[in-house]
Amino acid sequence: MRTDGIQLCVDDVSLNFAGISALLYVSLEARQGEILAIIGPNGAGKTSLLNCINNFYRPDKGRIIFEGHDLTRLPPHRIAQLGIARTFQNIALYTGLSTLDNLMAARHIHMRAGFLQSLLYWGPAQREDIAHRQVVEEIIDFLEIEHIRKAIVGTLPYGLRKRVELGRALAMEPRLLLLDEPMSGMSQEEKEDMARFILDIHERHGKTILLIEHDMGLVMDIADRVVVLDFGLKIAEGPPEEIRHNEAVIRAYLGEDMTEGRE
Amino acid sequence: MSNPDTLPKSLLAGYQKYGNRKVAMRKKDLGIWQSYTWQDSYEQVRQLSLGLISLGLKRGDKVCIIGDNDPQYFWAQLAIQSAGCVAVGIFTDSIPPEIQYIVHHSDAVLVFAKDQEQCDKLLELRDQVPAVQRVIYWDDKGLWNYNEPWLISLEQVQGLGRSLDAEQPDLFERSVNQGCGEDLAGFCYTSGTTGLPKGAMISHGNLIAGCDQTIQVDPRLETDEYMSFLPPAWITENTLGLTIHLRTGMVVNFPEAPETVQQNIREVAPQSLLFSARLWENMVAMVQVKLIESTWVNRLLYQIFMPVGHKVAGLRFEERKPVGLFWRFLHTLGEFAVFQPLRDKLGLVSVKSAYSSGAALNPDVIRFFRAIGVNIKQLYGSTEAQVHTLHTGDDVRFETVGVPPPGMGIKIAEDGEILVKGATVVRGYYKNPEATEKAFFVDQDGQRWYRTGDAGHIDSDGHLIYLDRVKEMLTLSSGEKYSPQYIEGRLKFSPYIRNVMSIGSEDSPFVTALINIDFDNVGRWAERQGLPYTTLVDLSQKPEVYELIRRDVEEVNRTLPPAARVRKFVLLHKEFDADEGELTRTRKLRRSLLGERYGDMIATMYGGGDRVQVQAAVKYRDGREGVIETTVRIATLEDEMTEEKPA
Numbered sequence: 001m002r003t004d005g006i007q008l009c010v011d012d013v014s015l016n017f018a019g020i021s022a023l024l025y026v027s028l029e030a031r032q033g034e035i036l037a038i039i040g041p042n043g044a045g046k047t048s049l050l051n052c053i054n055n056f057y058r059p060d061k062g063r064i065i066f067e068g069h070d071l072t073r074l075p076p077h078r079i080a081q082l083g084i085a086r087t088f089q090n091i092a093l094y095t096g097l098s099t100l101d102n103l104m105a106a107r108h109i110h111m112r113a114g115f116l117q118s119l120l121y122w123g124p125a126q127r128e129d130i131a132h133r134q135v136v137e138e139i140i141d142f143l144e145i146e147h148i149r150k151a152i153v154g155t156l157p158y159g160l161r162k163r164v165e166l167g168r169a170l171a172m173e174p175r176l177l178l179l180d181e182p183m184s185g186m187s188q189e190e191k192e193d194m195a196r197f198i199l200d201i202h203e204r205h206g207k208t209i210l211l212i213e214h215d216m217g218l219v220m221d222i223a224d225r226v227v228v229l230d231f232g233l234k235i236a237e238g239p240p241e242e243i244r245h246n247e248a249v250i251r252a253y254l255g256e257d258m259t260e261g262r263e
Numbered sequence: 264m265s266n267p268d269t270l271p272k273s274l275l276a277g278y279q280k281y282g283n284r285k286v287a288m289r290k291k292d293l294g295i296w297q298s299y300t301w302q303d304s305y306e307q308v309r310q311l312s313l314g315l316i317s318l319g320l321k322r323g324d325k326v327c328i329i330g331d332n333d334p335q336y337f338w339a340q341l342a343i344q345s346a347g348c349v350a351v352g353i354f355t356d357s358i359p360p361e362i363q364y365i366v367h368h369s370d371a372v373l374v375f376a377k378d379q380e381q382c383d384k385l386l387e388l389r390d391q392v393p394a395v396q397r398v399i400y401w402d403d404k405g406l407w408n409y410n411e412p413w414l415i416s417l418e419q420v421q422g423l424g425r426s427l428d429a430e431q432p433d434l435f436e437r438s439v440n441q442g443c444g445e446d447l448a449g450f451c452y453t454s455g456t457t458g459l460p461k462g463a464m465i466s467h468g469n470l471i472a473g474c475d476q477t478i479q480v481d482p483r484l485e486t487d488e489y490m491s492f493l494p495p496a497w498i499t500e501n502t503l504g505l506t507i508h509l510r511t512g513m514v515v516n517f518p519e520a521p522e523t524v525q526q527n528i529r530e531v532a533p534q535s536l537l538f539s540a541r542l543w544e545n546m547v548a549m550v551q552v553k554l555i556e557s558t559w560v561n562r563l564l565y566q567i568f569m570p571v572g573h574k575v576a577g578l579r580f581e582e583r584k585p586v587g588l589f590w591r592f593l594h595t596l597g598e599f600a601v602f603q604p605l606r607d608k609l610g611l612v613s614v615k616s617a618y619s620s621g622a623a624l625n626p627d628v629i630r631f632f633r634a635i636g637v638n639i640k641q642l643y644g645s646t647e648a649q650v651h652t653l654h655t656g657d658d659v660r661f662e663t664v665g666v667p668p669p670g671m672g673i674k675i676a677e678d679g680e681i682l683v684k685g686a687t688v689v690r691g692y693y694k695n696p697e698a699t700e701k702a703f704f705v706d707q708d709g710q711r712w713y714r715t716g717d718a719g720h721i722d723s724d725g726h727l728i729y730l731d732r733v734k735e736m737l738t739l740s741s742g743e744k745y746s747p748q749y750i751e752g753r754l755k756f757s758p759y760i761r762n763v764m765s766i767g768s769e770d771s772p773f774v775t776a777l778i779n780i781d782f783d784n785v786g787r788w789a790e791r792q793g794l795p796y797t798t799l800v801d802l803s804q805k806p807e808v809y810e811l812i813r814r815d816v817e818e819v820n821r822t823l824p825p826a827a828r829v830r831k832f833v834l835l836h837k838e839f840d841a842d843e844g845e846l847t848r849t850r851k852l853r854r855s856l857l858g859e860r861y862g863d864m865i866a867t868m869y870g871g872g873d874r875v876q877v878q879a880a881v882k883y884r885d886g887r888e889g890v891i892e893t894t895v896r897i898a899t900l901e902d903e904m905t906e907e908k909p910a
Contacts, residue, residue, distance in 0.1 A: 133294075134293065137293035137294045137295075138293060140293075140294070141292075141293055142404070144520060144522075146291075146294075146519045146520045146522070146523050147519075147520060147522035147523040147526065149294065196405065200404070200405050203405075203407055203408050204407055
């Protein structure tokens with residue numbers, strides 16, 4: 001599958017909650033190394049789609065294929081090991097631990113040392129720890145969070161916690177990064193910083209990024225392609241320029257009246 | 264080359280002395296302090312300087328640097344100077360038009376710009392700075408895909424330098440030795456409050472004199488640690504940081520990021536520190552906050568031993584009396600229980616020279632730090648002449664900015680302006696003969712003086728007292744000047760004074776003041792004295808309270824020349840109120856309105872009466888409005904320096 005550059009394929013996925021459709025026959029593809037944004041009004045099914053990719057939700061119909069693996073059959077921790085990391089809309093960190101410990105914890109999927117070795121902190125275990133710390137320190141440097149390295153995450157302001165969460169996802173060294181509203185609730189300056197980090201991650205490491213975001217302006221600036229969901233249906237897909245002028249999208253965002261009024 | 268006369272020659276001397284055996288600089292990177300020896304520093308500078316030459320830099324060219332405190336910043340500056348060129352620092356928070364002005368005005372042909380943020384600003388300005396041939400960056404984060412041949416990395420420039428070095432191995436040393444003390448080391452653009460920035464032309468001789476004068480009274484050792492966090496484009500970092508480093512071998516540490524300075528200071532525990540008054544005040548506030556969050560044991564120890572610290576510091580520094588055995592014993596306990604741990608938390612555990620500069624520091628802040636064993640000294644200076652005065656040894660006084668270091672001359676002009684002379688006074692402003700003419704002059708003895716634009720006077724012990732900018736001074740009918748800001752600012756340091764307006768103009772022969780007492784603090788004081796009172800109106804007119812405030816006013820008067828002293832004051836029966844338009848919403852005085860509203864009182868103070876009948880509208884808590892009538896007394900201060908009127 002990777003030969004044609006398609007890394008993630010969501011194929012005809014439907015998801016129902018007690019008869020209410022969250023997703024209806026959604027199909028999309030994320031190509032290797034692109035920034036794909038998923039936008040849509042509230043309740044459009046954006047987060048549900050990410051949850052299906054993680055297999056927090058099991059789709060009722062359809063398949064999700066990542067680099068040849070069918071994710072719908074795998075438990076979430078296996079999916080993480082395949083190289084998919086994500087951040088959450090409402091931040092999921094160990095609030096009682098420091099930034100550093102949160103990031104180190106994310107390295108566990110790459111840790112090889114056995115229990116006894118780790119307990120003695122000797123030989124390979126120590127070398128491994130140092131190597132992981134180096135990776136984590138590079139992420140700290142990259143995200144400019146040196147000053148909160150030792151700070152307890154629960155005491156940090158919201159914008160910084162979001163940044164730590166992105167750092168945690170990066171520490172897993174994923175090939176596909178799922179970002180669920182990484183800029184929600186941020187000030188304009190924080191948003192710009194976050195946008196810069198996302199672009200840098202993309203440029204530097206060529207990671208594929210699947211991004212959910214409300215701020216249309218930012219999405220249009222940084223995404224390569226945009227998929228628009230509305231009431232669980234995919235209503236449009238294409239480059240930002242095209243989406244900006246798409247009638248169906250304008251209707252979904254601005255309501256029927258506006259488009260009628262224009263005629 | 265026993266006494267190198269330029270910064271690059273000093274680097275060379277240091278390299279020959281220490282080589283690979285001593286650490287020159289440290290920078291925290293990826294969470295670990297990375298060390299650079301003198302040899303590392305030397306080689307970095309050598310390769311970079313030769314690289315600049317291969318980019319076409321000629322002696323006397325100007326090169327701008329915009330970046331944070333990093334070893335690379337200092338190396339870039341030394342590389343520029345080694346090539347016989349002038350380094351022009353730009354503050355990192357400058358906006359593109361400011362950068363454009365300085366780059367253009369200084370005739371820079373190359374620019375060092377640390378990172379993506381600064382490179383972006385220059386790319387935006389590219390068409391407006393056609394003389395700039397290349398922009399050199401040293402942090403490539405985010406610049407990976409720029410593909411812009413105008414930008415070049417510091418390593419690439421050093422690569423060019425290495426090739427040139429292979430062809431002409433003696434070029435670097437030759438270039439360094441061609442320099443002399445008279446050569447310009449850099450331009451420091453001063454952010455003039457009015458008009459365009461002026462570029463002070465600083466020679467190597469100026470910097471070396473500034474360093475040597477300072478370390479004569481405040482010696483530094485080669486084992487001392489220094490944290491470089493003041494903006495490197497500022498003269499102070501050049502004098503107290505880079506130049507002292509090169510001349511004494513003191514180790515320069517660079518913070519991991521601008522946000523980590525406080526943590527990094529704690530890790531390094533430097534011997535010398537310079538903070539703004541605001542930063543010192545913030546540290547006190549931080550201690551108070553942390554204490555509330557701390558355990559009860561810590562709070563108890565703090566409550567027991569801080570008074571001991573204050574007592575001993577008071578005896579030692581203010582009363583200048585010997586400290587008795589009993590207090591010394593308690594103080595030693597306090598040192599272990601509170602003072603030493605606190606100093607450690609604040610990064611002040613090894614500090615020998617703690618300086619404050621800028622605005623006057625609240626005496627309570629100074630007292631706090633003295634109590635925990637840190638004697639903060641004032642330092643007063645300018646870009647044009649570096650350090651004018653500073654406190655030396657234990658001779659530290661709240662109200663002064665110290666004495667000139669040896670080699671520096673200070674005098675007060677007719678109009679009260681502070682004039683300075685010495686080897687640190689710069690040649691003038693680049694391409695601005697008009698401003699140079701205004702700011703500098705040569706006296707009959709051929710001495711070169713700098714007009715600081717600051718007003719001050721020298722007290723009987725030779726300490727300089729800084730008042731205000733000259734243009735903020737007001738003139739009395741006698742022609743004498745006084746500083747409303749100084750008087751009001753100093754009086755407000757008193758815990759018993761809430762607000763003050765000083766009065767005095769060309770129509771008045773002396774200075775008077777309207778004073779708001781601090782009702783809470785004075786009330787508490789009155790309770791301790793067993794003094795009964797009812798309201799602010801009542802409390803403010805008690806003779807005892809007048810006596811209390813009089814002592815504060817006399818304290819401030821003592822620091823002023825007789826003509827500028829407060830002669831009369833009243834304690835107001837009400838507070839200045841923003842709701843009544845007496846203060847702005849940012850709590851600044853509305854002077855003309857206050858002058859009108861309290862016109863009767865002011866007239867009586869100048870008329871010679873000793874009390875004024877006042878009516879004031881008051882709003883009661885229940886919403887009713889009423890008028891109170893009361894008598895406000897006028898206090899007159901006798902002045903031992905002037906003749907008293909016959910009774």
